[in-house]
Amino acid sequence: MSMLKRARTMKLNARHWYFLIVSIIGITVFIFINQADFLNYSLNNWIWLYALVGATLILDHFTFRLPPQGNGQSMDSSVYLACVFIYGAPFALSVCLLTLIILSLYNRKTPFWKNLVNFSIYVLMITGSSIVFSASGGEIGPIQNENIISYVIALSVYFSINVLLIGFYYVILMKSTLFEALKEFFKDIIVVYLSTLILSLALSILISSNGVFGLALFIALSTMLSYSFKQLFTMYNEIQEKAIKDQRTGLFNHSYFENLLDTEIKKSKAAETSLSLAMIDIDDFKKYNDQFGHLKGDMLLAFLGNFLKTECDPAEVIASRFGGEEFTILMPGYDENEARHFINRLRKKLNDTYFEGVEIFPAGCLSFSAGIANYRDDIHDKAQMVDLADQALYYAKKQGKNNVHVYGSGSVQEYEIDFAEDVRDIEQQLKLFLYKDVDTFKHSKRVFRYAVDMSEVLGLECTERRTFVLGALIHDIGKLEIPWGILNKKDKLTPGEWETVKRHVSWGKRIAETNERLKELVPYIELHHERYDGGGYPHGFKGSQIPRLCRMLTIIDSFDAMTTERPYQKTKTYEEGIAELRRCAGSQFDPELVELFIGYMQQRMLEQQQPAAGFET
Missing domain, CATH: 1.10.1760.20 (Arp2/3 complex 21 kDa subunit ARPC3)
Structure with missing residues (x-):
């Protein structure tokens, strides 16, 4: 029972x-x-x-x-x-x-x-x-x-x-x-x-x-x-x-839903009972609208509203129209397993329900994606619960649509989806380098790939892996502020120009701080030029004052810079780069992390049978 x-x-x-x-x-x-x-x-x-x-x-x-x-x-x-x-x-x-x-x-x-x-x-x-x-x-x-x-x-x-x-x-x-x-x-x-x-x-x-x-x-x-x-x-x-009531669908409207959700959260908290919220989005609704027009699209919304009401009323759950082609189902007394079962049953029944024109949909039938959030003690207001359900809906869409996802139930899937989205967003910002300094763009991509591999070597858990890899990808974002003439200068930089280049870590920090999702990457941007012996910039931190993964990023960043052609320095082979890392271990680099990276590189060179010269990917 x-x-x-x-x-x-x-x-x-x-x-x-x-x-x-x-x-x-x-x-x-x-x-x-x-x-x-x-x-x-x-x-x-x-x-x-x-x-x-x-x-x-x-x-x-x-x-x-x-x-x-x-x-x-x-x-x-x-x-x-x-x-x-x-x-x-x-x-x-x-x-x-x-x-x-x-x-x-x-x-x-x-x-x-x-x-x-x-x-x-x-x-x-x-x-x-x-x-x-x-x-x-x-x-x-x-x-x-x-x-x-x-x-x-x-x-x-x-x-x-x-x-x-x-x-x-x-x-x-x-x-x-x-x-x-x-x-x-x-x-x-x-x-x-x-x-x-x-x-x-x-x-x-x-x-x-x-x-x-x-x-x-x-x-x-x-x-x-x-x-x-x-x-x-x-x-x-x-x-x-x-x-x-929403006049088009006959379901409760957005305002009523928000008031009801607030009430049900308070009841659930006071009585310590389960409460689940599902956010539903009709798959490919825009395609249907474009094909048949908005009038026919409104008829589809009304059809779905009647379908939800017919199915939800006997189950004593409340369906509402959230806006556009999005709907909510509030389920008092339902834990996440009961909610998943109910919404999945609803989804399958809709798949088997015919409506004129559904043949144009990719699956050849009506379908929706749904995200479910279950009430937890750390949820204090309705906005939090709606955000969690909306995030779960996003995960359901990313897994191929016509799908139900419970927030937190597939942490690996959620991590991979979030990670891929973050990488895409950062790459969009880095593409600004394509017109200003293509070498910096390529360097960031190579350092990113090194970081992906090293996260496996270091055995990082999901959260650390995410920040480390994304930090490696975005670490040079501050160079967007360096004047084009300095960034692309073929001759050796003057002391004044070098001071300008060094300021890119501070500029990059400011750029990241303007984006809530990038704030946690600031240490990688700001500290990747600090040295193990304290001789780096911008703060002169030394040893354990520098976060461990920032020390690892310094090694990766320097190795790629040494083994890739640059206008103002001689390109080193992989063997020469490894020798340089060992020479500077204990001064510029963390000696323990240097050996880990060298071990990884030697194994990689052995597996790929790479020649001595550096390469670009």
């Missing part, structure tokens, strides 16, 4: 226990207070009993709901309160009992236990209000001005009991605090409660002074008032529907 189903079962059991306790208490109180009072009624009492039961049934039929939560309300409480004021609690309980019997016989679709719970709640409310009415000096009979305080107190207790009983129900069902439950519930129905007070007093006066005609007048007035509240709720629903 899934966590969601177990949670629902626990809520259901707790709710049944609560209803059972309320029913037992209500029935016990009824027996104790009523004591079969109806057996002693006169004909006039029975007439009024039937008349008031009829009024109660009519008002119950015109039950209405109040915005925004849609809590059900009816004016039948005004009848019960009037009975308490004029005839006393036993008579009011008789009206309540006969109403229960008739409702149970008339509407057999409603389970009897629901009617019994409602009856028990009314019994407790009627009894409580009657007790405080008598205790506060109220006298049963026609309405008297001097009893006005007793009437108000009785009404307050009547609805206080109602609010508490329903509040406890929401505490059990929703696991919220009693204060929060009462605050929301009271805010929604205070107007109805005040109306009921006025109506109960009006009914008491009408019955006392006008008899049956007064009761009929009251029913007409209450019915019209109930109908007005009902129309108000209908109008509210229509306006809310337009405000929260």
Whole structure:
């Protein structure tokens, strides 16, 4: 059984226990207070009993709901309160009992236990209000001005009991605090409660002074008032529907989704339950739009919206349109495995669902890519969760589309995709060298390839490998700021020109710091000309003050510079370059890392049977 189903079962059991306790208490109180009072009624009492039961049934039929939560309300409480004021609690309980019997016989679709719970709640409310009415000096009979305080107190207790009983129900069902439950519930129905007070007093006066005609007048007035509240709720629903729904797809819109996601994250955090979010993107939607036009594209969006709604509603998950051809599915109670299974099932079913024109898609069918993010403790707001789902969607697209990817589930795949994307971005920036200094561009590419191999030799884990290799690729980016004349000068540089060249590490650092994704590469850009003995630049760091991988980059960078043709120095063979590395080990280079690199180069030369001269790739 899934966590969601177990949670629902626990809520259901707790709710049944609560209803059972309320029913037992209500029935016990009824027996104790009523004591079969109806057996002693006169004909006039029975007439009024039937008349008031009829009024109660009519008002119950015109039950209405109040915005925004849609809590059900009816004016039948005004009848019960009037009975308490004029005839006393036993008579009011008789009206309540006969109403229960008739409702149970008339509407057999409603389970009897629901009617019994409602009856028990009314019994407790009627009894409580009657007790405080008598205790506060109220006298049963026609309405008297001097009893006005007793009437108000009785009404307050009547609805206080109602609010508490329903509040406890929401505490059990929703696991919220009693204060929060009462605050929301009271805010929604205070107007109805005040109306009921006025109506109960009006009914008491009408019955006392006008008899049956007064009761009929009251029913007409209450019915019209109930109908007005009902129309108000209908109008509210229509306006809310337009405000929260996407008109093209019929799904919830972006704004509603964001509010709902924020709410569900707070619930998941408080109750420590699972929550998953899927971001869905229709594959090759632009191709369909270009082929058939935007009108047909809108029809496809509407088709997919209806498909998602049909599939998501029974599963109790919420589909929304995020924007364009992107959709979201919010899955409360679903862990990442349940979410993956549900979205994958959805994807396969869509693949098998025909829509006109799908033949133009690469797969010959409708498909989507989806990214899933599961709520974690380190997610503090909705934006973080949306970003993770969006990143997972990106990974799904990069793996060939028509695919579902859960964020963090394929760390190797995610790393390779991110790495390839970073390499592509950096290479785009380095291509600026093609017009300014093609040698620097080629040098950066060779150093990059050396770094890829050395990351294996050093046994670097994914994060270190990424920064080291990317740092090697971008290490000379600051040379873009060096004047063309100096960068391409064939003669030996003057001291002033050499100082300008040395500043490229600082310029490169500033370039990298402007890009959030490149900031972690700054040490490789800034420190690749530091020396092991402290004689390098820009800071004169020495030994372990220089990060280990920056020391490795210095060796690679220098070896490639020595073994590649440069305008102002003699090109060395690989053997000469290796000899130079050994000569400078302990002064310019880290001696331990030098031996590792030399071992790698000797093995490479042996495998490829390279001649002594340097080469370019």
